[in-house]
Amino acid sequence: MIGRVAFLSLHTSPLAAPGSGDAGGMNVYVDSVARTFAGMGITVDVFTSRVDDGFAAETDVVPGYRVVHIEAPGHDRAERVGAFASGVAAWATRRAVRYDIIHSHYWLSAWAGVLLTEPLQVPLVISFHTLGRVRDVGAGEPPPPLLRLAAETEVIARAGCIVASTPADAVDLIEHYAARPERVCVSPPGVDHGLFHPDVPRRADLGLPEGPLAAVVGRVQPLKGIDIAIRAIGEIPEAHLVVVGGASGEGGDRELGQLRNLADQVAPGRVVFRAPMEHDAIADLYRSVDVVVIPSLAESFGLVAVEAQACGTPVVASRVGGLAFSVADGESGYLVDNGVLSDWTKRITAVFADDELRARLSGGAIVHASTFSWNVTAARLLELYQGLV
Ligand code: UDP
Numbered sequence: 001m002i003g004r005v006a007f008l009s010l011h012t013s014p015l016a017a018p019g020s021g022d023a024g025g026m027n028v029y030v031d032s033v034a035r036t037f038a039g040m041g042i043t044v045d046v047f048t049s050r051v052d053d054g055f056a057a058e059t060d061v062v063p064g065y066r067v068v069h070i071e072a073p074g075h076d077r078a079e080r081v082g083a084f085a086s087g088v089a090a091w092a093t094r095r096a097v098r099y100d101i102i103h104s105h106y107w108l109s110a111w112a113g114v115l116l117t118e119p120l121q122v123p124l125v126i127s128f129h130t131l132g133r134v135r136d137v138g139a140g141e142p143p144p145p146l147l148r149l150a151a152e153t154e155v156i157a158r159a160g161c162i163v164a165s166t167p168a169d170a171v172d173l174i175e176h177y178a179a180r181p182e183r184v185c186v187s188p189p190g191v192d193h194g195l196f197h198p199d200v201p202r203r204a205d206l207g208l209p210e211g212p213l214a215a216v217v218g219r220v221q222p223l224k225g226i227d228i229a230i231r232a233i234g235e236i237p238e239a240h241l242v243v244v245g246g247a248s249g250e251g252g253d254r255e256l257g258q259l260r261n262l263a264d265q266v267a268p269g270r271v272v273f274r275a276p277m278e279h280d281a282i283a284d285l286y287r288s289v290d291v292v293v294i295p296s297l298a299e300s301f302g303l304v305a306v307e308a309q310a311c312g313t314p315v316v317a318s319r320v321g322g323l324a325f326s327v328a329d330g331e332s333g334y335l336v337d338n339g340v341l342s343d344w345t346k347r348i349t350a351v352f353a354d355d356e357l358r359a360r361l362s363g364g365a366i367v368h369a370s371t372f373s374w375n376v377t378a379a380r381l382l383e384l385y386q387g388l389v
Pocket of ligand 1 (some may be wrong): 019025131218244307
């Protein structure tokens, strides 16, 4: 029986608002799975070194799910990871807490998990959420540091189980990192159907333009390929695009500036940039647009795709990574090859122009999204944990 689990989320906190900086899908994932476990009677302590204004050193989110802030000082990453791991061990010892599983999220936490798994004698499970070697797709972002690639390779060789979000993610782990196939398990993320479901669109309340309207939702960084969506809208007369999200990572601010310039050139007055929206409010946006566009150059899963579909909004997405799994091509939306602008324009135009097609894809989107839920994700993770203890 699994009674208590430690989640390590060193670099970002599930309490941070997603949509800019370091906070995105992984934060939503950690928070959603922790809530679901807590609802099932499993205690989850999420450890993070990220400080956010207004949050105490320990926050009880709901009964059974707590976020613990651990100081992790150091001159470099190795020192900070070491300090974090020691801090977690000291916290658990002080409270006389024993975990059944340590589940690390992202490579830095995976590294900390490796430092903890042997001394605490607790099995280690790792979810990478993104992998350096897969992310390195020449998107104008700095290449991942060698330290990250080396650390990923090392922790993959040592973990009891590595959770892939899709079969494609599993193949990446095996092909790029020589992960042992018997240690790779697939457990797709879910979606909160209480939040993301069809409802009345509220476009006017949100101050969004009339007519054909597409949305891009997520952190602004070169890897998200948002320029493709802007160029496609530029080719479709009368169409508008709303881009919701804030700058993220080293190239984020520059990217946002370049996207604004591009919009002024190719679709003047037809692209609206919006600051990140509260996660609880974003369903209203999905419901109020005709199509959600996800032109990412790499994406391990794409929570936005499933959230939009759960709201009944078709998705036009890149045929990369997890998106080929989270979008049902031709049924809930379309998958498009990255580089070919005319393909994006063709698909988006079809969804705008053909009411019957849009209604069919909307129905298909609801059906496809219904196959994802946090309960299913949590149940699958429990199965994996159980196999390790
Ligand atoms: N998100 C949000 N507000 C925003 C933009 C994004 O709450 O303004 C959330 C979105 O609902 C989704 C997550 O951020 O849950 C983005 O996850 P995704 O997997 O699509 O991308 P990632 O951030 O992992 O690259």
